[in-house]
Amino acid sequence: MRYLPQTAADRAAMLADIGVKTADDLYKDVPAGMLLTKPVNLPSHQGEYTVERTISALAAQNLHADGAPFFLGAGCYNHHIPSTVDYIIQRSEFLTAYTPYQPEIAQGTLMYLFEFQSYICNLTGMDVANASMYDGATSVAEAVLMAKRVTKRDNVTVVDGLHPQYLDVLKAYLTHSEGTITIGDKADDTTACVVVQTPNFYGEVVDLKPLRALCDKTGALLVVAINEIVSLGMLPAPKEADIVAGEAQSIGVPMSFGGPHLGFFACKEGYIRQMPGRLCGETLDADGKRGYVLTLSTREQHIRREKATSNICTNQGLCALAFTVHLSLLGEEGFKQLARLNHEAACDLADALAKVPGVKVLNKTFFNEFTVELPKNSADVVEALADIGIIGGLALDGNKLLVTATELTTPEHIAAFTAALKEVL
Amino acid sequence: MESAKVHHMTPEQPAFMAKVPNNKALMLDEKLLFEQSTKGRMGVDLPALKGTKSRTGLAERAKVGLPEVSEPQVVRHFVRLSQKNYSIDGGLFPLGSCTMKHNPRLNEKMARLPGFARIHPMQPDSTVQGALALMHDLSHWLTTLTGLPGITLTPAAGTHGELTGMMVIRKAHEAAGKPRKIVLVPDSAHGTNPATAVTCGYTTYPIPTNEKGHVDMAAFTKAVDELGEDIAAFMLTNPSTCGLFEPDIKNIADKLHSIGAWFYCDGANFNAIVGKVRPGDLGVDVMQFNLHKTFSTPHGGGGPGCGPVVVSQKLIPYLPVPRVEKKGNTYSVVTKDATSIGRIKGFNGQFGMMVRALTYMLSHGADGLQKVAEDAVINANYILAHLKDTYHVPFKSTCMHECLLTDKRQKETGVTTMDIAKSLIEHGYHPMTVYFPLVVQGAMLIEPTETETKETLDEFIATMKKIAWDAANGNADALHANPVSAPARRLDEVRAARQPVLRWQTA
Numbered sequence: 001m002r003y004l005p006q007t008a009a010d011r012a013a014m015l016a017d018i019g020v021k022t023a024d025d026l027y028k029d030v031p032a033g034m035l036l037t038k039p040v041n042l043p044s045h046q047g048e049y050t051v052e053r054t055i056s057a058l059a060a061q062n063l064h065a066d067g068a069p070f071f072l073g074a075g076c077y078n079h080h081i082p083s084t085v086d087y088i089i090q091r092s093e094f095l096t097a098y099t100p101y102q103p104e105i106a107q108g109t110l111m112y113l114f115e116f117q118s119y120i121c122n123l124t125g126m127d128v129a130n131a132s133m134y135d136g137a138t139s140v141a142e143a144v145l146m147a148k149r150v151t152k153r154d155n156v157t158v159v160d161g162l163h164p165q166y167l168d169v170l171k172a173y174l175t176h177s178e179g180t181i182t183i184g185d186k187a188d189d190t191t192a193c194v195v196v197q198t199p200n201f202y203g204e205v206v207d208l209k210p211l212r213a214l215c216d217k218t219g220a221l222l223v224v225a226i227n228e229i230v231s232l233g234m235l236p237a238p239k240e241a242d243i244v245a246g247e248a249q250s251i252g253v254p255m256s257f258g259g260p261h262l263g264f265f266a267c268k269e270g271y272i273r274q275m276p277g278r279l280c281g282e283t284l285d286a287d288g289k290r291g292y293v294l295t296l297s298t299r300e301q302h303i304r305r306e307k308a309t310s311n312i313c314t315n316q317g318l319c320a321l322a323f324t325v326h327l328s329l330l331g332e333e334g335f336k337q338l339a340r341l342n343h344e345a346a347c348d349l350a351d352a353l354a355k356v357p358g359v360k361v362l363n364k365t366f367f368n369e370f371t372v373e374l375p376k377n378s379a380d381v382v383e384a385l386a387d388i389g390i391i392g393g394l395a396l397d398g399n400k401l402l403v404t405a406t407e408l409t410t411p412e413h414i415a416a417f418t419a420a421l422k423e424v425l
Numbered sequence: 426m427e428s429a430k431v432h433h434m435t436p437e438q439p440a441f442m443a444k445v446p447n448n449k450a451l452m453l454d455e456k457l458l459f460e461q462s463t464k465g466r467m468g469v470d471l472p473a474l475k476g477t478k479s480r481t482g483l484a485e486r487a488k489v490g491l492p493e494v495s496e497p498q499v500v501r502h503f504v505r506l507s508q509k510n511y512s513i514d515g516g517l518f519p520l521g522s523c524t525m526k527h528n529p530r531l532n533e534k535m536a537r538l539p540g541f542a543r544i545h546p547m548q549p550d551s552t553v554q555g556a557l558a559l560m561h562d563l564s565h566w567l568t569t570l571t572g573l574p575g576i577t578l579t580p581a582a583g584t585h586g587e588l589t590g591m592m593v594i595r596k597a598h599e600a601a602g603k604p605r606k607i608v609l610v611p612d613s614a615h616g617t618n619p620a621t622a623v624t625c626g627y628t629t630y631p632i633p634t635n636e637k638g639h640v641d642m643a644a645f646t647k648a649v650d651e652l653g654e655d656i657a658a659f660m661l662t663n664p665s666t667c668g669l670f671e672p673d674i675k676n677i678a679d680k681l682h683s684i685g686a687w688f689y690c691d692g693a694n695f696n697a698i699v700g701k702v703r704p705g706d707l708g709v710d711v712m713q714f715n716l717h718k719t720f721s722t723p724h725g726g727g728g729p730g731c732g733p734v735v736v737s738q739k740l741i742p743y744l745p746v747p748r749v750e751k752k753g754n755t756y757s758v759v760t761k762d763a764t765s766i767g768r769i770k771g772f773n774g775q776f777g778m779m780v781r782a783l784t785y786m787l788s789h790g791a792d793g794l795q796k797v798a799e800d801a802v803i804n805a806n807y808i809l810a811h812l813k814d815t816y817h818v819p820f821k822s823t824c825m826h827e828c829l830l831t832d833k834r835q836k837e838t839g840v841t842t843m844d845i846a847k848s849l850i851e852h853g854y855h856p857m858t859v860y861f862p863l864v865v866q867g868a869m870l871i872e873p874t875e876t877e878t879k880e881t882l883d884e885f886i887a888t889m890k891k892i893a894w895d896a897a898n899g900n901a902d903a904l905h906a907n908p909v910s911a912p913a914r915r916l917d918e919v920r921a922a923r924q925p926v927l928r929w930q931t932a
């Protein structure tokens with residue numbers, strides 16, 4: 001067995017040193033009759049190429065974005081990832097390290113986490129960011145839990161247009177706490193926070209100023225959810241927010257059927273001690289040299305146990321590295337240009353779709369995705385498009401379809417899409 | 426005369442001295458990318474813009490605040506950072522409770538196949554049958570290995586699995602009439618256990634550990650008798666965080682079931698018993714896996730992980746959505762279910778980790794996984810056997826996949842667990858888990874895993890003995906000062922917390 005170095009002779013020698021006869025003697029505390037004498041009923045071990053064949057055969061059954069014109073987004077986006085990103089994250093020292101609990105031999109991880117936090121702060125216009133969350137949905141849910149801790153209030157207002165899965169996760173996370181979740185744009189002095197996504201689920205860009213005013217009036221916190229982080233290269237930083245939480249998969253992380261992705265979490269300075277998750281901070285070592293450590297851990301489960309701000313432990317370290325590498329490559333100008341390219345591709349797509357008979361673009365504003373109305377049930381249309389090898393967007397209720405363009409969308413893809421639509425409509 | 430006078434003076438430091446980097450052979454000083462930024466550099470070449478008029482409805486952003494560097498600079502930066510990290514690929518990583526085993530590269534290759542990496546979670550089911558089949562197969566492996574029939578793959582990490590499992594338990598109690606109030610948690614439990622119980626609206630009640638390192642059965646029985654039907658569940662780690670198998674586990678399960686409470690098992694330490702013992706046979710109702718421990722998906726410097734949860738028959742109705750279903754030869758995703766706790770994560774969970782874990786399981790097979798557990802246990806006991814005369818062993822017994830030592834003897838000369846850990850760094854090892862479990866003073870929890878050779882273990886044992894020898898022979902000061910050769914010396918954690926600097930800002 002290629003992953004197991006111990007030979008029969010090794011095992012025998014080691015068991016002798018331990019002072020037992022067989023490995024099973026070491027399982028002496030297992031209740032009688034419960035130690036399996038035979039392997040469970042599953043296949044036996046296999047060599048590398050046999051496994052590779054089996055797994056590759058499963059991969060080959062899927063229609064992937066390189067093999068199809070692709071217009072699906074809705075919180076998970078088809079962007080290009082520079083080759084450098086995957087090379088860096090596959091370096092042993094990053095890939096096979098643990099959480100940096102021993103900072104003297106984990107400065108590599110800690111330094112990129114510090115850069116990651118700095119990038120998220122600059123992108124969002126917030127003062128502090130943590131070292132990652134599981135994904136956008138759980139990050140928004142944790143933001144709401146934090147808002148409830150900070151304000152000591154129970155109720156939550158969610159502005160229509162939050163990703164429906166984010167709303168579902170929020171509901172599940174709030175099952176065991178007091179208060180209500182109301183969809184709308186009203187708040188009062190019992191409201192812990194107002195949650196708003198921009199661009200929203202339908203692609204519409206939201207002006208945050210009126211919501212900031214509402215929060216100022218009622219003392220609620222403003223939680224801004226973002227699930228297409230590339231939009232921050234074009235849209236203003238959501239400085240009106242108290243907490244910005246969301247998904248950063250678009251930079252450096254593949255779609256991968258929905259995960260692993262990269263949740264991010266940023267907020268105003270005053271709330272640091274109420275934040276969930278890990279924080280990396282700068283300090284000095286015994287020689288007075290600059291170095292980094294995980295810090296403010298008195299918020300966390302391993303110190304605070306039942307009083308922790310969150311139970312989160314392992315999160316998305318390597319995805320945060322992928323993001324940091326990709327964003328470093330893009331830099332100030334590249335990131336803004338990437339955002340612009342996405343927007344231009346979406347404008348081209350909107351113009352092309354508007355010309356298809358019976359198709360109407362519903363958005364007043366958008367970044368890289370928008371909703372169209374079709375003359376037919378959109379779920380049927382998506383299925384029909386899939387049959388001819390086009391991933392045509394996300395079917396919403398009735399005849400509505402949510403479509404997305406990115407820098408990877410070509411004029412040929414758009415032409416193939418409109419031609420196919422004309423056929424299936 | 427003049428020149429002789431000059432000759433005797435210490436020469437003034439030439440200006441270039443300040444520019445000499447603080448490098449030592451392979452240890453290269455590295456600044457943050459922000460400090461390397463030069464306007465006009467870029468690490469990508471993007472196509473020209475067309476100049477389409479903006480339809481965002483808002484003014485276009487002028488400044489983001491990102492550094493400007495080229496691709497070679499980015500590569501060099503991150504390569505230099507990587508050289509400051511210890512990794513399992515590079516050496517023994519005996520971090521107890523974390524199962525830092527070899528991470529096969531085949532897993533990485535498989536997860537990167539475009540048919541997995543480049544598919545979207547909301548594509549029509551008909552276009553992702555292979556991905557759904559993979560999830561279905563993985564579910565079959567995990568349920569078979571545990572003897573627990575229900576499963577969800579969506580939780581993102583072990584802790585998220587705990588949360589999911591406890592939500593399922595609460596929902597089942599609610600369905601039966603009332604949620605109950607209390608979750609029993611041993612005092613040796615990982616911090617995520619009590620944190621999770623509280624997140625689910627429960628209060629925790631501690632169960633002490635006895636002098637053998639096991640659940641104190643008298644205290645447990647008393648708690649059950651006194652608190653009765655207020656108890657929702659017991660969250661027990663088995664094998665425990667002391668590295669021991671709970672001998673009374675079956676009685677614990679029976680006792681819990683007699684009052685209608687559920688038995689939650691933290692499966693972080695499943696590596697010790699995979700293929701050897703099925704938790705379902707022991708009476709466990711819910712268990713989370715940490716695929717990033719037992720099933721070799723890389724820990725990535727702090728994730729991503731994956732924390733599937735298996736449950737007993739009666740809890741199946743409450744599992745979260747989405748779930749993969751197979752009808753005939755067709756797979757589909759179930760997203761609506763009236764009795765479910767709902768959705769606990771976006772999309773399908775950490776799918777890429779599922780690809781890696783199944784690849785690993787197929788490689789080992791049922792026979793190999795059994796060997797995994799045996800070798801993990803042999804390796805830990807081998808270390809214990811060779812160190813038990815050098816270090817204090819709090820619980821006199823053979824262990825499971827990790828062994829627990831303390832600094833009790835070394836403390837006599839002022840050398841602590843911290844010093845021993847930092848000295849291991851000086852000797853080229855990642856330290857064991859330190860000061861955990863909290864119930865054992867100066868705890869050192871050593872988990873070698875099955876993927877280490879006997880020779881590696883022998884060297885580690887010798888190093889541990891040397892550190893103890895140094896402590897006993899007047900070298901305590903050197904141990905306090907360690908590490909001296911690592912990329913950083915001991916770091917000032919108090920300063921980091923008192924004056925938090927959590928992002929780069931221009932001076």
Ligand SMILES: Cc1ncc(COP(=O)(O)O)c(C=O)c1O
Nearest residue numbers: 313314522582583584615693730
């Ligand atoms: C016993 C135990 N339970 C739970 C966890 C948490 O798992 P994760 O870090 O995957 O969330 C850990 C891992 O550190 C653990 O050792």
